[in-house]
Amino acid sequence: MTYAGYIGRECVGEISVANRGLNYGDGLFETMRVHRGALPLWPRHLARLRDGVKRLGIALPDPVFIEARIEETIAGTEAGVLKLLLTRGDGGRGYAPPVDAQPVWTLALHPLPSMPAALRLHLCETRLAIQPALAGIKHCNRLEQVLARAEVERAGCEEGMMRDTEGRPACATSANLLVYRDGRWLTPPVERCGVAGVLRGWLLEQGLAEVADLTANDVECADALALCNAVRGILPVSMLGARAWAAHPAITDLQARLAMAYPMFSNPAVAA
The missing domain is CATH 3.30.470.10 (Aminotransferase class 4, branched-chain amino acid transferase, N-terminal domain)
Structure with a gap:
């Protein structure tokens, strides 16, 4: 370092x-x-x-x-x-x-570490507090993520999905959540909690994703699930609890669009 x-x-x-x-x-x-x-x-x-x-x-x-x-x-x-x-x-x-x-x-x-091309996601018990004054920015108070990440490690998974204190899906421990349903990529809002990821912002500006209030059922019934952040790019989720997802062409297409704009993401198998 x-x-x-x-x-x-x-x-x-x-x-x-x-x-x-x-x-x-x-x-x-x-x-x-x-x-x-x-x-x-x-x-x-x-x-x-x-x-x-x-x-x-x-x-x-x-x-x-x-x-x-x-x-x-x-x-x-x-x-x-x-x-x-x-x-x-x-x-x-x-x-x-x-x-x-x-x-x-x-x-x-x-260094830039390697990471599996698809992620097993743990459903974290640690919740994100709703605090609009801090929502969106990347402040240094990250104890919620620290506790959630410890859960992920104990579960033997690569990442974890976090919910807010009212039970709504919010994000991963260090990435934004992308849910594919009915031909659209959806991502939770960040006005109450979570981080406004820079890559999430790019996807929204390009019209490749849209903000939506999501429920646990929306995630469970998704056609595909992915995570994104500025280091990893876009990574597919293969499993969340008992729910498994096969490779989906919508993720491949989203990765290809990102790689055209930012060639550093042409190999998605890396992570923070």
Whole structure:
């Protein structure tokens, strides 16, 4: 792993124990696919990051400076995963955010791991809290996903489907949910909980998917099920509990359309 940390424009070797991201999860992050020394989805990640800092009231360091450090970090990398973590900065004890905190941010470059071409999905008991103030952005409070992911590991599956506290299908632990029914790809809304995935956003803009309130029965009776995120691309689900799905041409078609726009997804068997 290649790592670098910054306070504003200053490169620092260590993150302080007073960092609010460490103490309270007071921050945001983006996990991005590196392809041939570039981040093809960076504009979409930056747009979501801007939304996040606006909502949380965190200062955003100069994007031009961030982009320059990203270019240095990923130069010569054929394939990988870059994580950008941005916190409010250091502060004293207590929840109240300091007004003069300088944002602290880090870049970490990881290898691109392999993953099965189809996923077995575990139905997680851990639920996502409904919180519109945080819904959509990729904030650092991820204990729900941590608990859900532990369930997935115990079940021996590759991913898990999460529901909100009212029982509606919401997402996977680290991906958006895609349900194919009656010739349409449907994905749950993210205004109450969940993350507005950048790849999900692309699919919606292209008219390849549409937002719909989904029920457990919609998932159970789906003609096909898939997950998507900005590192994995689109991956089919082969099993959820006792329900199994065979390979479906609608998934192959969706993968092909994505690969035409972003060639890095021409091989879908990779994951975050």
